Amino acid sequence: MIQVTDITKKFGNVVAVDSVTLNVKEGEVVALLGANGAGKSTLIKCILGLLDYKGKIEIQNRNIKENLKLSKSLIGYVPQDPLFYDMKTVDILHFFGSIRRVDEKRIKSLLSLVGLEDHKHKLSSELSGGMRQRLSFAVGLLSDPPVLILDEPTSNLDANAKGDFLNLVKERKNQGKTVLFSSHRLDEVYFLADRVLFMKSGRVILDEKPQNLANSLGMRAKINLIIPEGSISKAISILTKEGFGSVSRNGSGLYVEVEEGKRIVPFEKLMQARIPITDFTIQESSMETVIKHIEENGY
Amino acid sequence: MDTKNVFLIMRKEAGESLRNRWFILYTLCFSALALLVLLFSTMGGEIAGYSGFGRTAASLINLVLLFVPLIAVITGGISISQERENGTLPYLLSHPINKNEIFVGKFLGILITIWFSILLGFGLAGLGVAIRGGEGEISGYLLTIILSALLAACFLSIGFLVSVYSGKASKAIGISVFLWLFFIILGDLGIMGTTVAMDLGIKQVFVLALLNPAEVFKIASVLVLSPRFEILGPVGVYAVRTFGQQGVFYLLFSIMILWALIPLGYAYLVFTRFRKEEK
Known part of the structure; x- marks a missing residue:
C-alpha cells in the first residue's frame, strides 16, 4: 500500500532521512518509533508530498510525485498539533469535506463518531486539545481514505483523551485501514501496531513485531x-x-x-x-x- | 487547476477578510472619509474644471492613493506568510489540493474583498453626489473606480510577492509597509530628487513615473477626469502630445495591468515551482 524506496531528504548539509526503504502492506498498522530528530516527521512529510526528496514513494502503486493530488486523496493525515483556521468545528469539516468532495451526511456521521456533535458550533480555538485531535481525526476520515498517517497524534493529550483517541484508531484498524503512525510511546505501539520501525539518525535500524521488540532490544x-x-x-x-x-x-x-x-x-x-x-x-x-x-x- | 478548489479557497479568504476587524475598520474609515470628501467637494462650484462626480472622484483619488495600496500590500503580504507561520498551509496541502489552486483562490478572494470596500466608498460618495443632483460625466467617475480596483490589484500582487518569500507574517508586514512608504510617500520625492540630481529630461521623468504604479494611477486618474491635461504639468503635456490623450490612457492602463500581472506571476512561480516545500 505504501512503498518507500531509498528515500533521502537533506536540509542543507543535515541528512534528515537517509536512504530509507520500507513497505506498509494493505491493512497493516506500522509504528515509527524514535527519538526527537530521528527523522520520523520528515519521512511522513515526504510521504504526504510536503517535502521534496530523492528516491521513490508509491501509494497503491502510484508514484506520488506524478500523482500528488490522487495520492493525497488516498491519505487521511492527523498531525501532532492540529492547526485549524479559526472557523466553527462544523465549518472546518465542511471546508475540508468540500475539498474531498464528501456530502453532508458523511460530515454528520463523523461528528457523531468523534463525539463532537455538541461542540459543532464552537470555534476551533475554543476546543480542548483532545477535541481538536478528534476533529483532526474526523477531517482525516472525511473521504474514508484507505491510508491513515498519524504524526505523534497523542503527544499533547491527557490520559483520558489519549485512551479515547487510541480506541478510535483501533476501530479503524479493525476495519482494515492501513495505518502508519509515529510515536514516542511504547504502550501505543503495543496497543496498535502490527510492526515497529525504529528510526535513528534518519535511518530505519530496526523492523520488528511489537511482541518481539522487547526481546530484540533486551x-x-x-x-x-x-x-x-x-x-x-x-x-x-x-x-x-x-x-x-x-x-x-x-x-x-x-x-x-x-x-x-x-x-x-x-x-x-x-x-x-x-x-x-x-x-x-x-x-x-x-x-x-x-x-x-x-x-x-x-x- | 480545479476551479471548484479555487472557488473554495476564494470563499474562505473572502469570508475571513470580511470577519477581520482590521479590514472592517479599514472599510469603515475609507467609507467615512469618502463621505467626508463628498461633503467638502460639493461645497463650492467648479474648481479646476471639476464639478459634481468629477470633483468627488478627483478628491477621492488622494484617499485611494493612501488607503488602497496600504491595505492591499499588507493583506497580500500576510496572505501566505501567516498561513506558513501558523502551520495551516502544510496542513491544507496535505489534502488533495494543489498550490496553484490555493494561490489563485487566495488572490481572488482577497482582491474581491478589497474591491468591495472600494465600491462601498465610491458607491456611497456617488450616491451622495446623485442625491445632491450631481452633474458632470459619470464615465470619468466609473473609470476612476476601475483604476482604483486596478491599483488594488497592483499592490496586492506586490504583497503576494513579499508573502511567498516570507516565513513570518511580521516580516511580511514590515516589508509591505516599507514598500508602501517607498511607492506612495517617497515615490514623488524620489522622482523629484532624481530629476534634479541627474538633470533628467521630460521623457526620462515620464519613464521614471511609469515605474511606480501609484504614479501611473495618479496620472491616469487625472487624465480621465480632466479635460485640461495641462494640469498634469510639463510631463503630462509631453505625454499627451507624444501619445495623444487616449494613447496615454491606454499606455498607463496597460502599465497598471503589467504591474498587477508581473509580480503576481513571479510570486506564483516562486510559490508553485521554486519553493516546493512547506514544512
Whole structure:
C-alpha cells in the first residue's frame, strides 16, 4: 500500500532521512518509533508530498510525485498539533469535506463518531486539545481514505483523551485501514501496531513485531516486590539463584529486573518457596529506556 | 487547476477578510472619509474644471492613493506568510489540493474583498453626489473606480510577492509597509530628487513615473477626469502630445495591468515551482 524506496531528504548539509526503504502492506498498522530528530516527521512529510526528496514513494502503486493530488486523496493525515483556521468545528469539516468532495451526511456521521456533535458550533480555538485531535481525526476520515498517517497524534493529550483517541484508531484498524503512525510511546505501539520501525539518525535500524521488540532490544521491566522483612534475604537468594541478574533490596521489599514476557516468573518462584508477597509495582520499559539501549548498544 | 478548489479557497479568504476587524475598520474609515470628501467637494462650484462626480472622484483619488495600496500590500503580504507561520498551509496541502489552486483562490478572494470596500466608498460618495443632483460625466467617475480596483490589484500582487518569500507574517508586514512608504510617500520625492540630481529630461521623468504604479494611477486618474491635461504639468503635456490623450490612457492602463500581472506571476512561480516545500 505504501512503498518507500531509498528515500533521502537533506536540509542543507543535515541528512534528515537517509536512504530509507520500507513497505506498509494493505491493512497493516506500522509504528515509527524514535527519538526527537530521528527523522520520523520528515519521512511522513515526504510521504504526504510536503517535502521534496530523492528516491521513490508509491501509494497503491502510484508514484506520488506524478500523482500528488490522487495520492493525497488516498491519505487521511492527523498531525501532532492540529492547526485549524479559526472557523466553527462544523465549518472546518465542511471546508475540508468540500475539498474531498464528501456530502453532508458523511460530515454528520463523523461528528457523531468523534463525539463532537455538541461542540459543532464552537470555534476551533475554543476546543480542548483532545477535541481538536478528534476533529483532526474526523477531517482525516472525511473521504474514508484507505491510508491513515498519524504524526505523534497523542503527544499533547491527557490520559483520558489519549485512551479515547487510541480506541478510535483501533476501530479503524479493525476495519482494515492501513495505518502508519509515529510515536514516542511504547504502550501505543503495543496497543496498535502490527510492526515497529525504529528510526535513528534518519535511518530505519530496526523492523520488528511489537511482541518481539522487547526481546530484540533486551528490554526489562523493573518489579518492586513488597514482602515481610524476615523473608527478604531468602527471597534475594532464591531469585539470584534462579538467574535474575539484577536483584536488590529496597526498603521493605526488593527490586528485580525481568525480561519482557517473563514477569510472572519471580512471583511463581517466591510462591513456590512459600514467601508471601504483600504488594508489588511494575515499572514498564519506557521509550527513553529503549532509546538509551539503542544509543548505548547500537543495533 | 480545479476551479471548484479555487472557488473554495476564494470563499474562505473572502469570508475571513470580511470577519477581520482590521479590514472592517479599514472599510469603515475609507467609507467615512469618502463621505467626508463628498461633503467638502460639493461645497463650492467648479474648481479646476471639476464639478459634481468629477470633483468627488478627483478628491477621492488622494484617499485611494493612501488607503488602497496600504491595505492591499499588507493583506497580500500576510496572505501566505501567516498561513506558513501558523502551520495551516502544510496542513491544507496535505489534502488533495494543489498550490496553484490555493494561490489563485487566495488572490481572488482577497482582491474581491478589497474591491468591495472600494465600491462601498465610491458607491456611497456617488450616491451622495446623485442625491445632491450631481452633474458632470459619470464615465470619468466609473473609470476612476476601475483604476482604483486596478491599483488594488497592483499592490496586492506586490504583497503576494513579499508573502511567498516570507516565513513570518511580521516580516511580511514590515516589508509591505516599507514598500508602501517607498511607492506612495517617497515615490514623488524620489522622482523629484532624481530629476534634479541627474538633470533628467521630460521623457526620462515620464519613464521614471511609469515605474511606480501609484504614479501611473495618479496620472491616469487625472487624465480621465480632466479635460485640461495641462494640469498634469510639463510631463503630462509631453505625454499627451507624444501619445495623444487616449494613447496615454491606454499606455498607463496597460502599465497598471503589467504591474498587477508581473509580480503576481513571479510570486506564483516562486510559490508553485521554486519553493516546493512547506514544512
